Amino acid sequence: MRIRLMLAAAILTPALGVATPSFAQGQSEGYKFLSAVRDAKNNDVLEMLGRPGSNIINTRDVTSGEGALHIVIKRSDEVYLRxxxxxxxxxxxxxxxxxxxxxxxxxxxQTGMIPILTAAGANPNLANSAGETPLIRAVQRRDVGMIRVLLTEGADPDQADIMAGMSARDYAKQDGRNPVVTKLLADAPKKVKKAVSGPKF
Known part of the structure; x- marks a missing residue:
C-alpha cells in the first residue's frame, strides 16, 4: 500500500505543477538575493552579485514588487544604497x-538619499500609479529642506497627479499651513517643456 502511495505521488507531482528541486532552486535565486539584502547578509549578497552573468540586482518581490533599493531605503541604509x-x-x-x-x-x-539617487539616474518626476511625484509628497509633508533639494534636482512643480489633478504648486497653495512652503512653490519657476519633434506639414 505504501509503495502504491509513493508511486501515485511521484506520478501526480509533475502533473500538478509542483516544482522539482532544481527548478525551485533556479527560480528562487531572486528570492534568496532579496532575503540576503533584507537580513544584511553582506557576504551572501556579494557572492550572488559576483556570479558570472548574474542579473538579479533588479529582482522584484513577487508580492510587493519591491526591489533591493526599496528594502535598504526602508531601513535608512545609505551605505548599502550606494x-x-x-x-x-x-x-x-x-x-x-x-x-x-x-x-x-x-x-x-530620507532627504540625504535624494541626491544619491538622482546622481544614479533617478527621475525626480517619475510618479507612482496615483500620479504622485516626489515633490507632491514633499509638499504634503511640508518639508522645506526636501522641497528645496527636489527643486534643485529638477522636480517639476506643475506636474499634476491623477487622483485630484493637482500639482505640487497647487497643493502648496491650497494647504497654506506652512507659509515658507507656499512661497517656495509659488516662486518656483515653471519648467520649460521640450518640444516634441515630429513631421511638419
Missing part, C-alpha cells in the same frame, strides 16, 4: 504601487 547603485541597481525601479526608490525616500523623510 553599494547597490554602484552594482547597477535601477534607480527608477517601481514597486507594485508604482513607487520608485526616490518616491519612497521622500515618503520616509
Amino acid at each position: 553599494f547597490l547603485l554602484q552594482k547597477g541597481a535601477d534607480a527608477n525601479l517601481r514597486d507594485g504601487k508604482g513607487n520608485t526608490p526616490l518616491l519612497l525616500a521622500v515618503t520616509l523623510g
Whole structure:
C-alpha cells in the first residue's frame, strides 16, 4: 500500500505543477538575493552579485514588487544604497504601487538619499500609479529642506497627479499651513517643456 502511495505521488507531482528541486532552486535565486539584502547578509549578497552573468540586482518581490533599493531605503541604509547603485541597481525601479526608490525616500523623510539617487539616474518626476511625484509628497509633508533639494534636482512643480489633478504648486497653495512652503512653490519657476519633434506639414 505504501509503495502504491509513493508511486501515485511521484506520478501526480509533475502533473500538478509542483516544482522539482532544481527548478525551485533556479527560480528562487531572486528570492534568496532579496532575503540576503533584507537580513544584511553582506557576504551572501556579494557572492550572488559576483556570479558570472548574474542579473538579479533588479529582482522584484513577487508580492510587493519591491526591489533591493526599496528594502535598504526602508531601513535608512545609505551605505548599502550606494553599494547597490554602484552594482547597477535601477534607480527608477517601481514597486507594485508604482513607487520608485526616490518616491519612497521622500515618503520616509530620507532627504540625504535624494541626491544619491538622482546622481544614479533617478527621475525626480517619475510618479507612482496615483500620479504622485516626489515633490507632491514633499509638499504634503511640508518639508522645506526636501522641497528645496527636489527643486534643485529638477522636480517639476506643475506636474499634476491623477487622483485630484493637482500639482505640487497647487497643493502648496491650497494647504497654506506652512507659509515658507507656499512661497517656495509659488516662486518656483515653471519648467520649460521640450518640444516634441515630429513631421511638419
